[in-house]
Amino acid sequence: MKRLLVANRGEIARRIFRTARELGIETVAVHSQADAGAAHVAEADHAVAIGPASARESYLDAGRVLEAARSSGADAVHPGYGFLSENAEFAEAVMAAGLKWIGPAPDTLRDMGDKNRARALARAAGVPVVPGSDPLDLAAPVTIRAAGAEVGYPLLVKAAAGGGGIGMRRVDDPDKLVETVAATQSMAQKAFGDGTVFLERFVPKARHVEIQVFGFGNGEAVHLFERDCSLQRRFQKVIEESPAPNLPDAVRARMAEAAVALCREIRYSGAGTIEFIVDAHTHEAFFLEMNTRIQVEHPVTEMVTGRDLVAMQLALADGAPSVVDQASIATSGHAVECRLYAENPAKMFMPAPGTLSRFVLPEPHAGLRIDSGYREGDEVTPHYDPMLAKIIGRGADRAAARAAAAEALRGLQVEGIATNRDFLIACLEDPAFAAGDVHTGFIDENRKALLARIPTKGA
Template sequence: MKRILIANRGEIACRIIRACKALGLTSIAVYSEADADALFVQMADVAEPIGPAPAAQSYLDGARILAAAKKHSADAVHPGYGFLSENTAFARAAEAAGVRWIGPSPDSIDAMGDKQRARAIATAAGVPTLPGSPRFATGEVDGIEAAALEVGYPLLVKATGGGGGIGMRRVDSPDQLLTSVAATQQLAAKAFGDGTIYLERLVARARHIEIQVFGHGDGTAVHLFERECSVQRRFQKIIEESPAPDLPAALRAQMTAAAVALAAHQSYRGPGTVEFIVDADTMEFFFLEMNTRIQVEHPVTEMVTGLDLVQAQIQLAGGTYQRVEQANIQTRGAAIECRIYAENPAKNFMPSPGPLQTFRLPLDMAHVRIDTGVRQGDRITPYYDPMIAKLIVWGASRAEALERLSAALAASQIEGVRNNLVFLAAVVAHPDFQAGQVDTTWIARESEALLAAMP
C-alpha cells in the first residue's frame, strides 16, 4: 500500500496527509471548487477536483471519488470523519473497485450505524443500555404515545442513523411529543435519507464519556482509556479531555471492559469510540452509540498515550501494524481540546462564514498542538462545518493543562469572522469547569453567565 486517497477536506485531510508523509506514503487529495486553494490541497502530493462546492456534488459523491482513486492509482481510501466515513455503500464500492478501505468492515459500520440495532448488539455483548422504544418510520406515530409513557419522561427522540448530536430532540412532557417526533423524522430524512426514529430515556444529569478502542479485526481489541465530552452545545461537543475528572477507578475499569467487549464482539477493525452516558447522581453508565471512524477529538488520546491513532489505522489496513498490548498502553498527565468555530455564540452558535483576516494561534510545541485546515487570508465558506481549528494542550496534571489552555486561548486572535474564542475562555475559567463538575446540559444552564463575557 503506497498511495492513499483522502476522501475528505479541511483539518482532518491535513491530519491524514501528515500521517502519510510520516509513513512515506503518497497522499492524494480530492477537492471541491470551493476548496481549490485550500491548505490540504497544497499539502497533498496529488490533488484532483471532484465537483462543485455543495457536498452532495463533491465530498458525498462516492462515484466521483472512486473515479479519482482509479485515475491516480490509489491503493486505499481514507474517509476521515463525517461525509462518507460511515457510509457502508461507499465502503463496499471502494472494496469492489479494488481500493482498500481504511476503516472497520462495512458490516461493522452497518451494525453500529443504526443506533437502535447498535443498542441490541450492545445488550447482547453485556453492555448496559437505557430503556428505549421500537423504531417509528417517517410519518408513523401509531403507538408512539404509549411507547413514550413506557420509556418515561424526560426522553430523547433520536434518529436511528447519523451521529454527532444531529437528529436528537429532548421531550419533557407528552404535549411536546408529536411535534418533536415529526420535526426529527423530517430532519433525519433530509440529513440521512432515513426518517426512522426511536425514543430513549433521558438521564437528567448526564456526563458524556467515551472510550477509545482499537480493534485488530480478529475478535480482539484494546482500549486507550477515556475522554470526557460533557461540554456540549446543541448536543455537539466543544471541549474534550482525558482523563475524565473525578471518574472512579472502578467505573473506568467497567466502562473500558464493556467497550473492549463490544469491539471484540464485532471483530472490529481499527480505531473507534464507544460512547456512554454516565448518570452524574448514581454513577451508573449506559451505552449511547459507537462511532466507527477516527474521531474529531482523537488528539486528546494521542497526547496522553503517545500513540498515533491515524498512523496505526493506516498501518493496520496495510498489514504493517505492530500490535500494542493492553498492558503497554499507559496514560501520562492530562490533555484538553477546544474546538474553535466560526460561529456566533450569542446567536445560538449560528455559523459565521467569511474571510479570516487575522488568524493567529500559538505555535505547535511540546505541550500545545494545533490541528487546522486553514491559514490567515483563507475564507470560511458556508458549505461545510465551520470548525476553524482544534487547540489541544497537555499538562503533567489537569491543573497545569488548564493553566496552559487559558494562556493559549488568551494568546489566540481571530478577526474577520465571529468566533467562539472568548466563549471557550469563559467556559475554561468557570469554577464548575475548573472543578470538573459539568454535565451535558451545563452550557445551557450557564449560558447567560458565559455569554456575559462576550464582547
C-alpha cells in the same frame, strides 16, 4: 501502501497527511471548487477536483471520490470523519476497486450505523444501554404513548438514521409525544430518506464519556482510555478532555472493559469510539452509540497516551502485525481540546463565514498541539462545518492542561471573522468547570455567566 487518498477536507485531511508523510506514503487530496485553494490541497502531493462547493456533489459523492482514487493512482483511501466515513456502500466500492479501505468492515459500518442494531449488539455483549423503544409506528398512537410510558420521561425522539444531534427532539410532556414523533419522522424522511424513529430515556444531568478503542479484526481489541466530551452546545462538542474528571476509577475501568468486550464480539477492525452517557449523580453508564471512524477529538487521546492513532490505522490496513498489548498502553498527564469555531457567541452563536484576514497560531510544544484546517488569508465558506482549528493543551494535571489551552487561545490572533475563542477561555476558566463539575447542560445553564466574561471589544 504507497499513495493514500484522503476523502475529506480541512484539519483532518491535514492531520492524516502528516502521519502519511512521516511514514513515507504519498498523499492525494480531493477538493470541491470552493476548496481549490485550501490548505489541505496545497500540502498534498497530488490533488483532484471532485465537484462543486455543495458537499452532496463533491465530498459526499462516492462515485467522484472513487474516480479520483483511480485517476490519481492511489492504493488506499482514508475517509477521515463525517462525509463518507461511515458509508458501507462507499467502503465496499473502495475495496471492490482493489484499494485499501482505512476503516472497519462494511458490515460493521452497517450494524453500528443502525442505532437499533447497535443497541442490540451492545446488549448482547453485556454493555448496558439506555432504556429505549423499538421503532415506532405512527399509525398506532396508542402504542407510541405506551412506549413513552415504558421508557420514561423526559425522553428523546430520535431518528434511526440521524447523528451528531441532528434528528432528535426532547419531550417532557407525555401529551406532546405523538406530535413530536410525527414531526421527527417527517423531518427524518426528508433529511435522511428514512423516517424510522424511536424513543430513548433522557438523563437530565448527564455526562458524555467515550472510550477510544482499537480492534485488530481478529477478535482482539484494546482501549486507549476515555475522553469526557460533556461540554456541548446544541449536541455539538466544544471541549473534550482525558482523563474524565471526577469519575471513579472503577467506573472508568468498567466502561473500558465493556467497550473492549463489544469490539471483541463484533471483531472490530481499526479505530473506533464507544460513546456512553453517564449519569452525573449515580455514575451509571449507558451505551449511546459507536462511532466507526477516527474521531474529531482523537488528539486528546494521542496527547495522553503518546500513540498515533492514524499510524495504527494505516499499519492495520497495510496488514502489518500490529496487535498491541493492552498492558503496553499507558496514560499520563491530562489533555484538554478546545474546538475553535467560526461562530459569534454574542449573536446566539450564529455561524460566521468570511475571510481570515489574520490567523496566527501559537507555536506548538510538548504541552500544546494545534490541528488547524485554515491559514491566514483563507476563506471560511458557509458550505462546510464551522470548525477552524482544535487547540489541545497538555499538562501534568488538569489545571496545567487547562492553563496551556487557555494560554494558546489567548495567544492566537484571528481577525476577519467572529470566533468562539473568548467563549472557550471563559469555559476553561469557569470555577465550576475548573472543579470538574462537567455535564452536557453546562453551557446552556452557565451561558449568561460565560458570555458576561467575554471582553466586549469587537466580536
